[in-house]
Amino acid sequence: MAILWNEQDKTLTLHTKHTSYQMKVDKLGILLHTYYGSSIQGDTSYAIVCQDRGFSGNPYDAENDRTYSMDVLPQEYPCHGSGDYRTTALSVTDHNNVSGCDLRYVGHTIQSGKYSLPNLPAVYAEEKNAQTLIVTLRDAWLNLQVELYYGVLEDTDTITRAAVIKNCGEQTVTLNSAYSSSVDFLNGKYDLLHFHGRHGAERTKERTHIDHGMFSIGSRRGTSSHQHNPFVILSRSETVEQFGECWGFSLLYSGSFSCVAEQDQMNQTRLLLGVQPERFNYTLCPQESFVAPEVAMIYSEQGFETLSHRYHELIRSHVCRGSYQFSRRPILINNWEATYFDFDGEKLIKIAKQASELGVEMMVLDDGWFGSRNSDNSGLGDWWVNEEKMQGSMKEVSEKINALGMKFGLWIEPEMVNEDSDLYRAHPDWAFTIPGKKPVRSRNQLVLDFSRKEVVDHILDSICKVLDNANVAYIKMDMNRSINDVCTAAQGMPSEGKILYQYVLGVYSFMERLLQRYPDLLLEGCSGGGGRFDAGMLYYCPQIWCSDNTDAIARLHIQYGTSFGYPISAVGSHVSTVPNHQTGRVVDFNTRGIVAMPGSFGYELDLNLISAEEKEQVKQQVENYKKYWHLLHNGRYYRLTDCEQDSEKAVWMFAAKDGSEALVQVVTCNTNCNSPIEYFRCRGLQPDAVYCEQESGKEYYGSTLMNVGLPVRTISGEYKAYQLHFVRK
Numbered sequence: 001m002a003i004l005w006n007e008q009d010k011t012l013t014l015h016t017k018h019t020s021y022q023m024k025v026d027k028l029g030i031l032l033h034t035y036y037g038s039s040i041q042g043d044t045s046y047a048i049v050c051q052d053r054g055f056s057g058n059p060y061d062a063e064n065d066r067t068y069s070m071d072v073l074p075q076e077y078p079c080h081g082s083g084d085y086r087t088t089a090l091s092v093t094d095h096n097n098v099s100g101c102d103l104r105y106v107g108h109t110i111q112s113g114k115y116s117l118p119n120l121p122a123v124y125a126e127e128k129n130a131q132t133l134i135v136t137l138r139d140a141w142l143n144l145q146v147e148l149y150y151g152v153l154e155d156t157d158t159i160t161r162a163a164v165i166k167n168c169g170e171q172t173v174t175l176n177s178a179y180s181s182s183v184d185f186l187n188g189k190y191d192l193l194h195f196h197g198r199h200g201a202e203r204t205k206e207r208t209h210i211d212h213g214m215f216s217i218g219s220r221r222g223t224s225s226h227q228h229n230p231f232v233i234l235s236r237s238e239t240v241e242q243f244g245e246c247w248g249f250s251l252l253y254s255g256s257f258s259c260v261a262e263q264d265q266m267n268q269t270r271l272l273l274g275v276q277p278e279r280f281n282y283t284l285c286p287q288e289s290f291v292a293p294e295v296a297m298i299y300s301e302q303g304f305e306t307l308s309h310r311y312h313e314l315i316r317s318h319v320c321r322g323s324y325q326f327s328r329r330p331i332l333i334n335n336w337e338a339t340y341f342d343f344d345g346e347k348l349i350k351i352a353k354q355a356s357e358l359g360v361e362m363m364v365l366d367d368g369w370f371g372s373r374n375s376d377n378s379g380l381g382d383w384w385v386n387e388e389k390m391q392g393s394m395k396e397v398s399e400k401i402n403a404l405g406m407k408f409g410l411w412i413e414p415e416m417v418n419e420d421s422d423l424y425r426a427h428p429d430w431a432f433t434i435p436g437k438k439p440v441r442s443r444n445q446l447v448l449d450f451s452r453k454e455v456v457d458h459i460l461d462s463i464c465k466v467l468d469n470a471n472v473a474y475i476k477m478d479m480n481r482s483i484n485d486v487c488t489a490a491q492g493m494p495s496e497g498k499i500l501y502q503y504v505l506g507v508y509s510f511m512e513r514l515l516q517r518y519p520d521l522l523l524e525g526c527s528g529g530g531g532r533f534d535a536g537m538l539y540y541c542p543q544i545w546c547s548d549n550t551d552a553i554a555r556l557h558i559q560y561g562t563s564f565g566y567p568i569s570a571v572g573s574h575v576s577t578v579p580n581h582q583t584g585r586v587v588d589f590n591t592r593g594i595v596a597m598p599g600s601f602g603y604e605l606d607l608n609l610i611s612a613e614e615k616e617q618v619k620q621q622v623e624n625y626k627k628y629w630h631l632l633h634n635g636r637y638y639r640l641t642d643c644e645q646d647s648e649k650a651v652w653m654f655a656a657k658d659g660s661e662a663l664v665q666v667v668t669c670n671t672n673c674n675s676p677i678e679y680f681r682c683r684g685l686q687p688d689a690v691y692c693e694q695e696s697g698k699e700y701y702g703s704t705l706m707n708v709g710l711p712v713r714t715i716s717g718e719y720k721a722y723q724l725h726f727v728r729k
């Protein structure tokens, strides 16, 4: 049993293979959080020491016990107004604008299987492989019910959390904040690993020590954003790649979010993750509920490497879905960087033809095929095929591509509208604008109000008309600006937070309905590259375009950071031209291929324009990808260097789970005269097995490769790359 209730101690303990998580109903009915970490047994609440702490409030029913204070007690779902002056998970205001909440335990149920959430992504599992705990708490004064959901997947060491907050009273209440998870740590020094960035430089790893006070990251942009990612790791200060304790928190939500790490007056640390509370003000009418999206928590007792392995497994096997979940994705060519908006049907076929001759399997037609979309100033919203530009119908174009032996894919950006479009002229009120006020533009476009069903219905219908009339195997779904001027015509005047939350649900319903209608469609997420790269999107799209920055050296950092919380199979990664369009850097074709390979591989250039020698390299890369994809997607991924610390080289590897083979990929980042030799040490091999390196035929023991390591080849010139394929004898 993964979930245990001890009636005597009033403890609820959740066990995974290597982890325990414990809470306890105390004498006042408060749900305390007593432990999260390596497997333990028994009631751990003895570790909580209560003392009289000045200026820390005591609940009335603690009577004269001045040592009992919510201000210092570790809790499962701390509330504002309870005497806890730290950042709290829940803050509620009643219809008179009086705030305060006091949640007490009512009961709990334990069920087999993993719960799901209405209209939101959630981790899933076979019924026999998961259990659910629902703890019900109630505030008697507000008549507010909170159900805390816990899902336990023993084998993948995962504990999920979500909360459903229901107004059971007769007046409205307003949620000022409603985090999905809050975890208190009684003692210890902690760091927060978070993944910050900007457009073209997403998910750069940064490690911040949590001192007294609050450290917070998040997004106010309506999407999870390029700037911060809703995946974070809290670690002990001494934790490194292969050693030490760390706790991962991954929010399955693609909108504005907040993560707060706070060290309090008693040196305790609290970590909260959930929907962004700023301007949230989510009003609940009587009987209305708010569902706080899911957080998938994973603990590792062996450093970041093990934590990443567990997340990779979780997301691949229990978040991603569909026919491409485990199968090899077609190697694609995308015309965006080859043509931008400057193409016609003939040019596309020429690009596709050359690519197909070199072994590429799918042609993706990016932005510019619809309406009056000849620049990024017009046409968004008009999802009808520009047959003049395409020199034929989409059916004809797709048939020509199919005749080359290739699949065909299309780009869409359903959530957007240009003011210069038929859609905007017909329905100006469908875009987020504040009546009488000029909206903030970005990329010259406005955001459609996807919190309204009629808007989602219209866009979905018009895109389906295109898909019904062509053989489309793949969709790249883009989202190219942050949201502003949040105001809706449909539902009176809900708060910005409520509209933005319902907007995200609208986006999810769009994708869900699209996938139900075309179950074999491969959906790739995108938001100006990786501006919406989160576990919520991965429930619908098994891969996401990782960044608009296709420079192989910049990608080393972006893909390195991404690997901490997301599987390699989720990373959209392409070979593009040089000088690179984003950075101007010139990198070998070989290096570009090796860096793009750990992901869902493809090309983003006109292959007619490369040299004969490079064309031969394309053929080889295509073959290599087919040969190695099972290792790349199903093997264990090891970071052998830290991209943010090591400026000389970037080395990573994939090892088959059964130890039978491995692929090491090496990029040299610096060139010097008479430089010292660099080394790397392999991981994940069988120590006693002998491995043969396929190119040189040299043989090594696994123990040797893992302990002595290998010297990095000295190659003249900057940004060289090579790979080593080891096969067990």
Ligand code: GLA
Binding pocket: 336, 366, 367, 376, 411, 478, 480, 526, 527, 528, 529, 545, 547, 548
């Ligand atoms: C975004 C995407 C790009 C491309 C353009 C098209 O920036 O990330 O890959 O599709 O939009 O406008």
